[in-house]
Amino acid sequence: MQLFSTFESTSYLEMAISTLEKKGIIKENIFAVPLDNRTEERKILDSLHRSDGTSFVDIGMALATAFSVIGASIGFKLSWGPIYWGLISAFIGFVLGFAIRLFIELVLKKKKRILRGKHSEVILIIDCEESQAELIENILWNHFALGVAKVKQI
Secondary structure (H helix, E strand, C coil), X not given: CEEEEEEXXXXXXXXXXXXXXXXXXXXXXXXXXXXXXXXXXXXXXXXCCCCCXXXXXXXXXXXXXXXXXXXXXXXXXXXXXXHHHHHHHHHHHHHHHHHHHHHXXXXXXXXXXXXXXXXXEEEXXXXXXXXXXXXXXXXXXXXXXXXXXXXXXX
């Protein structure tokens, strides 16, 4: 039987491996595979095939609506009239909202990603007898495994 588990790369992983060795699992039956971190930066703009769920036009549309109402209202007193001033102020509102969203995505969320400091996980594969599976699973859960799966060999 094989047990698969994922861990964050912490001291709990080391403690889990040493506990497994103390319980009689030999080193050759324990296999740890670290996952690589992402090396490239995430893309800001979405493509046709990939979307991260964030929109750049949401704040821009809201500000364009608000600015166009205000611009049209003021436009009754100005020389070009309410339609032109409504369109001009809608464009200004959209550009301002787009700039705000761009600033949020590029500056503020980038700092959060750096501060959060997500590290890659480690996959731990253990070959064992079926009688040892329950004990090994409990050891892995007690050492803060992120997930555990059992696979019976035929």
